[in-house]
Amino acid sequence: xxxxxxxxxxxxxxxxxxxxxxxxxxxxxxxxxxxxxxxxxxxxxxxxxxxxxxxxxxxxxxxxxxxxxxxxxxxxxxxxxxxxxxxxxxxxxxxxxxxxxxxxxxxxxxxxxxxxxxxxxxxxxxxxxxxxxxxxxxxxxxxxxxxxxxxxxxxxxxxxxxxxxxxxxxxxxxxxxxxxxxxxxxxxxxxxxxxxxxxxxxxxxxxxxxxxxxxxxxxxxxxxxxxxxxxxxxxxxxxxxxxxxxxxxxxxxxxxxxxxxxxxxxxxxxxxxxxxxxxxxxxxxxxxxxxxx
Numbered sequence: 474x475x476x477x478x479x480x481x482x483x484x485x486x487x488x489x490x491x492x493x494x495x496x497x498x499x500x501x502x503x504x505x506x507x508x509x510x511x512x513x514x515x516x517x518x519x520x521x522x523x524x525x526x527x528x529x530x531x532x533x534x535x536x537x538x539x540x541x542x543x544x545x546x547x548x549x550x551x552x553x554x555x556x557x558x559x560x561x562x563x564x565x566x567x568x569x570x571x572x573x574x575x576x577x578x579x580x581x582x583x584x585x586x587x588x589x590x591x592x593x594x595x596x597x598x599x600x601x602x603x604x605x606x607x608x609x610x611x612x613x614x615x616x617x618x619x620x621x622x623x624x625x626x627x628x629x630x631x632x633x634x635x636x637x638x639x640x641x642x643x644x645x646x647x648x649x650x651x652x653x654x655x656x657x658x659x660x661x662x663x664x665x666x667x668x669x670x671x672x673x674x675x676x677x678x679x680x681x682x683x684x685x686x687x688x689x690x691x692x693x694x695x696x697x698x699x700x701x702x703x704x705x706x707x708x709x710x711x712x713x714x715x716x717x718x719x720x721x722x723x724x725x726x727x728x729x730x731x732x733x734x735x736x737x738x739x740x741x742x743x744x745x746x747x748x749x750x751x752x753x754x755x756x757x758x759x760x761x762x763x764x765x766x
Contacts, residue, residue, distance in 0.1 A: 478518070484526045485517050491527075491605075492534050494568050498600045499538040500545070501558035501585045503760035509537045531607075532615045535597055542593040549589075553683030555691065557750055558585040559757040560719045560736040562764045568721070570604065577721040579604045582738050582750045584634075585720070591630050598623055599630035645723070648741050649716070652723045655739065655746065656714050662706035664699060671695045672745040682754035685734075698749070719761075726761075733762050 492513060496506035513533045520529060549556045560582065561568060570576050578584055579600070588596050597616065601607040609627070613620045651670070658666040677698050681687025692698050705712070713728040719738050727735040736758065740748035752758060 481518060485514050485530070488526055488530050492530055494570075495531060495600065495605065496534050496538055497561065497568060498579065498585070498588075498604055499535065499596060500541060501588070502545075503559040503561050504756075505541060507760070509534055509541070512537055528611075528614070531601075535601065535615050539593045539597060542596065553681075554687060554689035555678045555680050556589075557678060557680035557752050557757075558582055558720075560724070560738065560752050560761055562717055562719055562761055563721050564718050576604055580721045582720050582722070583740055583748075586750075587634055590633050594618075595626050595630040595633070598626040599634070602627055647744075648739075649723045651741060651744065651746070652716060652725065652739060656716065656725055659702055659706060660709050660712075660714065662703060662709075664703065667699060667702055668695065670744075670746055671698060672742055672747045675745075675747055675749075677701060677749040677751065679751045680754050680757065682756065684755055685753035687751065687753045726765075733758060733765065736761060 489510060492510050493506050496509040497503055500506055500509070513530055516533055517526075517530060563580070568580055588599070591599065594616065598612055601612050601615065602609075607615070609620050609623045613623045616623065655667070655670055657663075658670065673695050674693070675695055675698050677688070677692040679687035679692075681689075688701070692701055708729070711730050713731075714725045715728065717724050717726050717736075719726075719736055722738050724736060724738040726733060727737065729735075735751055735753045737749055737751040739746045740750070
């Protein structure tokens, strides 16, 4: 490797983690984010040495993601069952920054689902502004539009998200405690305990993508969700449930006969569970399997 190529690689690697974080939040796909980052590197190898790596690479990654989002909409309309983002184990800086409540919330599965309601440009502006603190002027340069247009996109994105945004009312430590109680009750089939923990209007979404067992429509209400959990308890001898921090939230990973088979992220409302998002599609678990190996 020549000195120039080594220097280019070092400058790129210094930005890789942040670039992956931008791409993942824009796409909701860890595998797609990896592809985008790799494509950005190939372009960086041929790029202009005179530019700022951070600014140039952010622009390239953002625009590659915008291209993907346009085609992704059509694919997701044909998706079998409920589409959910690919889960990622957080901690160790995998998807920094996560310093503020807003930055952690923007990474949650629930928020990534909400971001699907935005147009690709609205999503790009919202993510770059809220998660990475870019100014309106910087975002205008990235998207090659004028600053007033960026401000308009940002306001629209804020309005769309605010209409459906639901902030967690339990602190992280309390959510971990509730999760552990829930796991224990699920494995032993303690229906009364589970009933006390579930909100009356609890909703369970599942994403199997037609490739793994999963309900194709959301389960709504305590009774339906309790029946689902009772069925899960029937597999207890073969299932190991492990608490994890997934997308910045307390969650659990299910291992069936030793193989990672599902990730479930509960959504808490106070001391009750208001929802579950479960991913069983093996394609969407591939990145997480790689993280755990």
